[in-house]
Amino acid sequence: MARIQIELPDALPFSTEIPLYQLHMNAAGHLDNALLLTVVSEARMRWFQSLGFPSELDVAGRGVIVSDAALQYLSEGHPGETMVVEMTADAFNKYGCDLLWRMRDKASGREVARGKTGVVFFDYGARRIAPTPDAFRSLFPA
Numbered sequence: 001m002a003r004i005q006i007e008l009p010d011a012l013p014f015s016t017e018i019p020l021y022q023l024h025m026n027a028a029g030h031l032d033n034a035l036l037l038t039v040v041s042e043a044r045m046r047w048f049q050s051l052g053f054p055s056e057l058d059v060a061g062r063g064v065i066v067s068d069a070a071l072q073y074l075s076e077g078h079p080g081e082t083m084v085v086e087m088t089a090d091a092f093n094k095y096g097c098d099l100l101w102r103m104r105d106k107a108s109g110r111e112v113a114r115g116k117t118g119v120v121f122f123d124y125g126a127r128r129i130a131p132t133p134d135a136f137r138s139l140f141p142a
Contacts, residue, residue, distance in 0.1 A: 003072075004070050004071070006072045006100075008102055008114055009090065011088070012086035012088045012100065012102055013086075014087045014088065016043050016047070016085055017085075018039050018042055018043060018082070018083050020079055020082070022079045023035075024036075024077070025078075025079055030076035030077060031077030031078070036073075036112075036113055039085065040071075040103070040115065040117065043085035044087065044099060044101075044117065048064070059121065059133060059136050060135035060136050061133065062121040062130050064120075065121075067096065067119060068118040069115060069116070069117045070116045071113055073112070073113050074111045074112060074113060075105075075111065075112050076112070077112045081105050081106070081107065083103050083104065083105065083112065084104050084105075084106050085101060085103050086101060086104075087101045088140070089136075089139075089140050092140070094131055095129050095131060096120035096121055097118075097132065097140075098116050098119075099117045099119060100114075100115075100116055101115050101116075101117065121136075
């Protein structure tokens with residue numbers, strides 16, 4: 001079976017630090033696979049806020065829904081480590097884009113994981129997907 005290989009651009013302009021706690025760990029004592037995505041979700045929320053949008057429910061008047069996710073584990077994360085999560089947007093289409101991210105340990109620089117999260121924009125009032133807002137798309141020149 002072929003393994004997922006995620007290629008990242010040279011630059012991921014957004015960066016945030018998120019500490020790992022015991023509650024992020026699984027029975028083996030390292031970062032749980034499901035909770036890794038929780039850490040990435042927190043980083044994504046901070047990323048949208050850093051771009052000037054109040055929340056994932058209001059990105060230029062539209063909400064954001066995760067449509068798919070792929071991740072590649074590269075090493076273990078442990079309690080007490082601080083993860084640096086970097087992020088950018090790429091591969092835009094009419095209704096969304098991919099968010100590319102990398103997670104590494106702040107102290108050592110060791111890469112823990114990398115991934116791609118597909119998002120679509122959503123009009124919660126009409127309960128349907130909506131076009132990518134120009135105010136968001138314009139922040140990422142081709």
